[in-house]
Amino acid sequence: MYLTNAEERILSGENGEVLERMFRLLVRLGEIYGADRMIPVSSSQVAGVSYKSIGDPGVEFLEDYAGKGASVKIVTFLNPAGMDIEDWQKLNVPADFAQKQLRIMDAFKRMGVVVSATCTPYLAGNLPRFREHIAWSESSAISFSNSVIGARTNREGGPSALAAALCGVTPNYGLHLDENRKAQVAVQVDAKLEDSADYGALGYVVGKQVKNRIPYFRGIKGADSDQLKALGASMAASGAVALYHVEDITPEAHLMDTKGLEMLSVNEKDLDETFSKLSTGKEADIVILGCPHSSLKEIMAVARKLEGKKLKKPLWICTSRMVKEAANRMGFTEVIESAGGKLVADTCMVVAPIEDMGYKTTAVNSGKAANYLPGFCKQSVVFARLDTIIERVT
Ligand code: F3S
Numbered sequence: 001m002y003l004t005n006a007e008e009r010i011l012s013g014e015n016g017e018v019l020e021r022m023f024r025l026l027v028r029l030g031e032i033y034g035a036d037r038m039i040p041v042s043s044s045q046v047a048g049v050s051y052k053s054i055g056d057p058g059v060e061f062l063e064d065y066a067g068k069g070a071s072v073k074i075v076t077f078l079n080p081a082g083m084d085i086e087d088w089q090k091l092n093v094p095a096d097f098a099q100k101q102l103r104i105m106d107a108f109k110r111m112g113v114v115v116s117a118t119c120t121p122y123l124a125g126n127l128p129r130f131r132e133h134i135a136w137s138e139s140s141a142i143s144f145s146n147s148v149i150g151a152r153t154n155r156e157g158g159p160s161a162l163a164a165a166l167c168g169v170t171p172n173y174g175l176h177l178d179e180n181r182k183a184q185v186a187v188q189v190d191a192k193l194e195d196s197a198d199y200g201a202l203g204y205v206v207g208k209q210v211k212n213r214i215p216y217f218r219g220i221k222g223a224d225s226d227q228l229k230a231l232g233a234s235m236a237a238s239g240a241v242a243l244y245h246v247e248d249i250t251p252e253a254h255l256m257d258t259k260g261l262e263m264l265s266v267n268e269k270d271l272d273e274t275f276s277k278l279s280t281g282k283e284a285d286i287v288i289l290g291c292p293h294s295s296l297k298e299i300m301a302v303a304r305k306l307e308g309k310k311l312k313k314p315l316w317i318c319t320s321r322m323v324k325e326a327a328n329r330m331g332f333t334e335v336i337e338s339a340g341g342k343l344v345a346d347t348c349m350v351v352a353p354i355e356d357m358g359y360k361t362t363a364v365n366s367g368k369a370a371n372y373l374p375g376f377c378k379q380s381v382v383f384a385r386l387d388t389i390i391e392r393v394t
Contacts, residue, residue: 001030001171002037010167018070022163029160030171039172041153043075043128044165045121045136046113048158050082050351051100059100062107073168076113077121079138079158080293080318080348081105085117091316091344097353113165117346118320120229120293122149125322130251133176135164139242140292140368143232146243148225150251152176155242175243183216183245183256188265190219195385196230196298199223200367201274203234205266211239216258217246226295233292234367278370281380284363287311287393288349289386290318291366296326299343302386303332306339309394313363315341318348339394350376363389 003011011027013020026038048054054061082101083093093101109115118124119138128134128151136142137156145151154174156164164170174180187206193199206215215235223231223246235241245253289302294317302317317336319327324345327333333343349362349369355378363382364370370383382389 001027001035003027007038016068018065018068019166022166025159025163026167026169026171030173033171033173035171035173037172038169039133039176040168041074041133041135041164041170043077043126043134043136044072044161045077045079045126045134045138045141046108046158046161046165047079047137049078049080049104049108049117050347051097051104052082052351052353054104056100059103059107062104066107066110070111070166072112072165074165075126076165077124077126078108078113078115078117080119080351081117081346082351082353083347084344085115085346087344091342092357094353094356097356111166116321118293119348120144120295120320123293123295123323124320133170135161135170137161139236139240140229140233142242143236143244144229144292146175147232147245147250148228155240181243181252182214183258183261184213185210185215186258186261186263187215187217188219188263189217191266191268191271193220193223193227195365195387196227197275197365197367197383197385198271199227199231200234200365200370201271201278202266203231204238204274204278204367204371205270206264207235207237207239207241209239209264210235210241212241215241215244216253216256216261217244220246220249223249226298229292230366234371237368237371274367275383278367278381278383280374281361281382284313284361284382284393285359286354287313287315287363287389288318288354288369289316289365290344291348291350291364291369293348294319294323296323296330299323299327299332299336300330302390303335305386305390306341306394307335309339311340311393313393315339315393316344316349317341318344321345349373355379363393365389
């Protein structure tokens with residue numbers, strides 16, 4: 001792998017221990033995956049932020065780096081943390097958990113990271129352009145940026161995204177290269193897709209079948225960006241899909257040659273079966289929406305449905321701090337709170353310690369959350385469309 005003189009000097013430790021270690025990690029990755037050189041990246045998004053995921057070793061690691069003066073070179077956002085950084089007390093997050101989480105956020109802040117903890121950085125002030133190289137590590141954000149925006153990122157882990165943030169580069173391999181962005185399997189969709197939950201169910205089915213490959217969808221008409229984020233998140237969770245194309249919708253779809261590709265098809269029955277399969281519970285103790293983090297449009301839709309109603313169960317809507325600020329200003333938060341719900345920033349149902357807060361069955365409208373909650377949070381799940389969920393709890 002070709003390295004410039006300046007890069008060789010980083011490797012020899014001339015720029016300090018932290019950069020040497022981080023750059024070494026990037027070089028190692030580049031060698032494993034056959035990269036020819038490093039390329040600059042314009043932004044990073046670092047996963048491994050919740051205390052629930054990284055524990056005490058993670059806190060110590062980050063504080064050690066911050067203490068040694070580590071500082072990011074590019075715009076760097078964080079994945080969701082384990083709690084709303086400002087309102088954690090209102091959500092009854094255990095105090096010892098909160099103290100550790102605050103230390104994590106402080107360490108990132110000292111490194112110059114924007115402590116906006118969200119899986120939708122593109123809705124919160126970190127929007128790459130078409131063909132821009134980035135290093136992101138949350139799977140739904142990776143999928144959205146590659147597929148819907150046409151930016152370029154590999155599936156970074158937390159450490160490699162942090163390394164890219166501190167060094168400003170990433171090894172040139174995988175989805176950074178044109179030849180690795182081609183469709184590998186065609187998917188014909190013959191099903192009515194109306195709600196984001198339908199897209200989540202579709203993503204679950206397709207992810208299971210295409211596993212790590214790049215699907216090309218036909219038959220999806222007029223999906224909006226919220227529905228595409230639901231589709232990509234679910235496919236990333238069930239099949240590690242980092243890039244997909246949708247005929248006439250996503251920006252690289254028209255460049256694809258789909259002749260001779262393996263063909264899959266998905267119909268209404270497949271989606272119905274997925275709703276049943278992922279619904280492992282009956283009566284929800286809590287409803288949590290916003291996986292991936294809600295857009296302002298999604299929050300507005302829920303606020304409208306809750307207007308003048310009272311919730312019989314707790315309801316959280318997870319979003320980024322920036323979108324929550326906009327929702328506050330628009331009065332949506334007030335409507336949601338009057339109904340008994342909460343707009344929760346910086347965290348989500350999967351990385352918050354909901355199992356330690358007494359919840360056993362969670363209702364969601366997200367295919368990804370429905371897939372992850374049993375394993376990550378010991379939850380039974382009610383997976384349904386938004387209208388159905390709201391009807392059941394008002
Ligand atoms: Fe985001 Fe959490 Fe879902 S990180 S994609 S809301 S599991």
